[in-house]
Structures are given as C-alpha cells and as structure tokens.
Amino acid sequence: MDxxxxxxxxxxxxxxxxxxxxxxxxxxPSLREIGSHMGIKSTNGVNDHLTALERKGYLRRDSMKSRAxxxxxxxxxxxxxxxxxxSVALETxxxxxNEDATVRVEVKGTVAAGGLNELYESSRxxxxxxxxxxxxxxxxxxxxxxxxxxxxxxxxxxxxxxVFVRRTTDARKGDIVxxxxxxxxxxxxxxxxxxxxxxxxxxxxYSPIIVPRARMEQSEFAIVGVxxxxxxxx
Numbered sequence: 001m002d003x004x005x006x007x008x009x010x011x012x013x014x015x016x017x018x019x020x021x022x023x024x025x026x027x028x029p030s031l032r033e034i035g036s037h038m039g040i041k042s043t044n045g046v047n048d049h050l051t052a053l054e055r056k057g058y059l060r061r062d063s064m065k066s067r068a069x070x071x072x073x074x075x076x077x078x079x080x081x082x083x084x085x086x087s088v089a090l091e092t093x094x095x096x097x098n099e100d101a102t103v104r105v106e107v108k109g110t111v112a113a114g115g116l117n118e119l120y121e122s123s124r125x126x127x128x129x130x131x132x133x134x135x136x137x138x139x140x141x142x143x144x145x146x147x148x149x150x151x152x153x154x155x156x157x158x159x160x161x162x163v164f165v166r167r168t169t170d171a172r173k174g175d176i177v178x179x180x181x182x183x184x185x186x187x188x189x190x191x192x193x194x195x196x197x198x199x200x201x202x203x204x205x206y207s208p209i210i211v212p213r214a215r216m217e218q219s220e221f222a223i224v225g226v227x228x229x230x231x232x233x234x
C-alpha cells in the first residue's frame with residue numbers, strides 16, 4: 001500500500017464505508033447507499049469517487065460479479081489468509097481425523113421461496129449434522145434457513161423445510177442459491193447470462209427474477225450462499 005496515491009478525505013470516508021459494509025453485512029453498499037451516507041445526491045457523483053479509488057489502486061470493480069466493489073486491501077488480506085490455511089492443512093494432513101464428524105449448523109432465520117422478501121438473519125437454534133451429509137469441506141461456513149413459500153417445490157424444496165447453505169459469493173450455473181436483490185432475499189436457481197442474472201424458480205406458477213447488468217454495477221445483487229442440503233420435519 002506504500003506506493004498508492006494518497007486519498008482525499010471524502011475518498012477515504014467512502015472507502016471506509018465500503019469496508020464497514022462488507023465486514024458487517026457481508027456485501028458492499030449500493031451506489032445509492034454510498035450517496036445517502038455521504039450526502040451525494042447523484043449516483044454519477046458517487047461513481048466519480050469510485051473511479052478515483054479504482055484509478056489510485058484502492059478498489060476493484062467487476063460489473064459481472066456478485067460483489068462489484070472490492071477494496072484491494074481486503075482482497076490481499078483474504079489471499080494471505082487462504083495461503084496460511086493451506087499451509088496449516090499441509091502440516092496437519094497426516095494427523096488422524098477428528099472422531100466427532102458432526103458439525104453444528106445455526107439456523108439464521110428465514111428465506112423466501114416465492115418473490116422477494118426481507119432476508120431475516122436472527123438465530124433460531126441449531127442442528128447437529130453429520131459433515132458428510134453436507135458435502136462441504138471442513139473449512140466451509142454452513143448455516144441454515146427456514147423456507148417460506150413454494151417456488152422451489154419441483155426441486156424438492158417445500159415450505160417449512162430447512163435448507164443448509166454454504167456461505168459463498170460464487171456459484172455455478174444451475175446451482176440453487178440464496179441471493180440478495182436490492183437488500184431482499186430469495187431462494188432460486190442461478191443462471192448468469194450475457195447482460196443479466198436470471199433467478200429461476202422451480203414452480204410454473206412463478207416467473208423468474210431478472211437482475212440486469214445495471215443493477216449489478218450498483219451492487220444491488222449478491223449471492224449469499226449455495227444450498228447443499230435440507231431438513232424436513234415429518
């Protein structure tokens with residue numbers, strides 16, 4: 001960071017606000033949220049500041065990624081953490097596995113399997129699950145959400161089910177994901193397309209949710225996680 005150009009006071013405030021949002025919410029603010037926080041009336045004015053941050057090397061933007069604003073300091077810190085994790089894994093590779101193969105998965109709240117509803121995140125208890133049933137590596141963060149709605153019934157996900165979700169900002173085409181769209185949450189299949197993302201329901205009663213490129217550029221879309229399994233009470 002020593003070779004980077006110095007920031008103006010407002011540029012530093014905007015960068016700090018982006019970092020704070022990512023730390024506290026897990027995703028960056030939209031242009032409108034930055035404008036509201038900084039008292040900037042137009043998104044073009046916000047974009048000018050972001051362009052300056054990008055030009056000076058403090059910020060990276062990718063319009064087709066789920067999180068378009070990435071402070072370079074946080075990217076570099078994440079790369080260091082991943083390298084350290086690999087090093088630890090190699091050092092302990094020959095040690096015997098933990099006899100307790102279960103993992104405790106916290107129920108974070110609810111997610112809409114219908115339209116777009118607020119994605120509630122408040123603890124509702126937890127499950128003790130065999131890690132092998134989740135199909136995730138030991139390092140993965142997994143949480144659970146209760147399903148509200150019937151838009152995914154043809155994928156075998158019914159209202160009242162609890163889905164297990166691996167937290168990630170990336171997904172493959174056709175994955176069932178929990179996604180945020182302009183601050184609201186939904187459970188759908190993920191299809192990235194040329195100029196948009198299509199969130200496809202698995203129930204003919206519902207239409208897909210289309211997120212155009214412009215909304216992704218404003219950080220109004222983010223993948224929260226990929227569904228790895230579910231629990232159903234009989």
